[in-house]
Amino acid sequence: MTPQSHFFVIAPIAAAREAELRGLLDSMNARPGHASADNPLVPFAALDTIHFARFVIVDDQTLDDTLVYGGPRPTPRPGLAFAGEIDGDLDTFFRRIAEVAGPGLGALFGCCEGFAPGGDLAEWLRRHHVPAAASYVNWVGRTVVRVKEDAALFAAVQDHLAREWPVLSTQPAHAVHLRLRALVWEDVAAGRLTLSPEAPTPLDWRLRTLAHRIGMPLLLVAASPVLVPLGLAGLLQLRRAEQTDPELCPRTPPAHVAALAAVEDFDVTNSFSAMGSLKPGLVRRWATIALLWAINFAARHVFTKGRLARVRTIHFARWVFLDHRTRVIFLSNYDGSLESYMDDFINKVGFGLNLSFSHGIGYPRTRWLVGGGSDDERKFKEYLRRHQIPTQVWFRAYPGLTAVDLERHALVRRGIEAAQLGGQQAREWAELL
């Protein structure tokens, strides 16, 4: 099994180069905001390990909000972020992307400070990568190659089924399974389909994951005499703060909404980028660090099979700290429209949203960090929309496929790879078709 990684390379845009950079970014797109898979600057499709990738101009529209705490208003330079989700480890990816897109990345990051053309690009990318504070992968181990093989297999099964429907529709499930299985293996033998065996799981990844899963809880238990009183004291302080922290959820300016909406809903999947400043104070900062750590732990060890708590529409998500942990950027790829994404958020994982986002300035008022908050649906939606920033270039390796589609395809493949299925198994398998 090949695990997935998140990359997030960011560099400040050089003064007076932003317009030039925007022009370059637009030139990569087949339609506004949507990358051409084989654009000459960064031909994403040349690597078969990229699930999603994006270029985002990281420019917070809500910096004035910091003034409610008395300022001073920070003045970060807008940055260019190149972020995405890939199969395998980051070092390999940076080396390969530098090989296939060296000049293009050089032109793009050439508009940024501290980029020296002619240097070791892979090394530069590695140095400017910011690890996520928390990240989520819909299905750990599902590679791009696998997704495409599964989708081709599913399409082939559907074709065979349609062709032999008059016969197969009258047969019991186990006979349907055997017949379709035989046809698919004929396809494989003839080279029309490929069903690659699963790659071995890297040993170091297995060891690190295991050590993290067991070691971290042990460490927490060992440190609990210190952590519990600290946590309680912090919680009480946050409880006081959350009753007085100002809410900043005004109507998002229509022009900002229009700029965001202009690149949305061209596919069943959308990209989401949002950022904001943390409320001031060490307690807030450490609470954010601790809660994102907990979310990351759950995503790494518990929510690894298609579900983030109850939500089944998120392909990838991650939170990244910026500027000495004073600001956070959140990136995700989700199925459906923003309205349905927010509906999932609010009605299924409101507590998780409140835990992770309520440390941002202006978040709707929470109760004990988990209650309230996103329950104020209108304010939450404005908060989210207002903090969202446009994604200038977005690439996806498998357009038109939702996370649920991928799960179905994988289940169908599992049935095809099984020598035979029991009665009930065969029925459940057939019902997936």
Next chain:
Amino acid sequence: MTPPAIDYRDLQGLVRFGYRHLGAARYVLARVRQREAARAWLRQAPVTSAEYSLPPPPDALHVALTAAGLDALGVPARVRDAFSPEFLGGMTEPNRTRRLGDVGANAPAHWQWGGAAGVPHVLVMVFAAPGQLDAAVQRYTGPAWAQAFEAPQVLGTSDLDGVEPFGFADGISQPWLDWAQTSRPASRALDYSHVAALGEFVLGYPNEYAKFTDRPLVDADAASGLLPDALDAPGKKDVGRNGTYLVFRQLGQDVRRFWQFVYGATGGDAAAAERLAAAFVGRTRAGDPLVPIAADPIPGTPPEQVAQNQFTFSSDPRGVACPFGSHIRRSNPRNTDYPGRPTGIKKLLAALGASSTGFRADLISAVRFHRILRRGREYGPPLDPADALGPPAVPEPERGLHFIALNANIGRQFEFLQNAWLANTTFADLSGETDPLIGSREPSPGCPATATFSRPRDGGPAERITGLPQFVTVRGGEYFFLPGLTALRYLAGGPAA
């Protein structure tokens, strides 16, 4: 806190009543000709209130305004801009048409009204007994009308006796508004109910989140003095209270194409054709659901509707009896906030995803946040399915539905329903199909074919009906605000800027 009782005298009757006893109706889509005259007409319009009367009123008048209408009437920006973004943006805003499925043949470029064909300012709806409609329209519009408005579009309706043009009983299931505001919305609903918080359908009252939906609030002054108070903002007057948003879409229905396709797909077998058509709809033509009636009562089911509306899909988790893709299952999945009925510690675990283990579990959003109140009427002459198999008449009359939906939050209610449930090619666990009745069959990236309909089978692969043509085409539409009676006079009175 018990919110104050709703004042029916300030609410337009259309929110409370469908006027089934008034078989005739006409919709006039008007544009302001002369601002002062239009304002004067609107201030004096005898709009029918929601007060109960016995006998019921012999006719009724209702008035709604578009955002362009607010501008034409000179409503100041600070009031106008506080209406909902969807209403202000309008139905034909380009990014919105993509979400609503108004692309291809449905695109506003082809519409008979709305969008490029001209956005109306005012919608005037007149309901009357058959034979009395002309007189009622005359009386309601009066001599001042012609100077105030021009009406490029006058839409007639027909009374098909509770049946929509394809031949199916329609309008059976409606949310039951909690007028008395007695049942506080649960923070988490574990049982399906037809009962909906008043604030889902009338602005100025708490909604299903126990919150108030955004709407214009103004300071008390001479002009706004008569407006109702804002319940959530002491000292403010509420322009929205007792009003709601009205979604109007003219949906042309190709009845011949529908029945000819259904018969073609079933080899001309009449019984099989009826079964397939019923699978598209989720009900038989008589209106009977395809799943059994529930043993336990469902709150908000009127006694006379138990036989057709007391059901959920919990007995049919795989869509074998009623396909997931059927129109009524897409538009009202009749689900709850949690799959199953978890309580106590199980509820906590369910919140963390412990009960979402099956492949089809928990795929559909909770319905109580996405309901609409339907008040539409059909147009065109009836066409029996048997006659629909024959060649078209020359000229073939237009048929369809003047779809009218009321909701307090267009984005969360109508648009969500239309986008995430009806037009969505990946609703529930489906892929490559839109609503069999009203879906467009336009391709989308990665999804070249959207003209399929799946009928799940017990223990076997789903049957796929392919090549569905488009049966319904959008002919026009716009978002309106249906104000309370005082708010209408306020908006027409030109509040001090």
